[in-house]
Amino acid sequence: MESSVILIADRAWREDNGKVGLAGIFSVINIPNFPAGVQPFYAFLRLLDMPAGHYDVVFNVISDGNHAVLSSVTAGIDLAEFQESIDLPVPIAPFVVQGPGNLSIHVSVNGLQVERFILQVRAI
16 A cells, blocks of 8 residues: 555545545645634545555644644445555644644655655745
């Protein structure tokens, strides 16, 4: 199992044909005043070469400044058979940032980190 991509977007949805749609892909959050609430968003992860079994996929949004976990969500996946790829759009709950800096989105599968994405928070 490996991951191939993580994207951050304002919205995500799954179409009737199984495709995942993403709108508003970003890597920077611009904020005028701190502390500030960050609106909900989606983290999209594609997992490759997935054997049958149960998987707990955990997304943690971590402040690089103080290493605090600002938001966390777990998605459970049960696969009856091998899958070449799994597309997983996961909603990230709102959280508060204290100031500008970097946030890391750490993704782990069954306790093993598979991906890390840097999300910049800038003062405008």
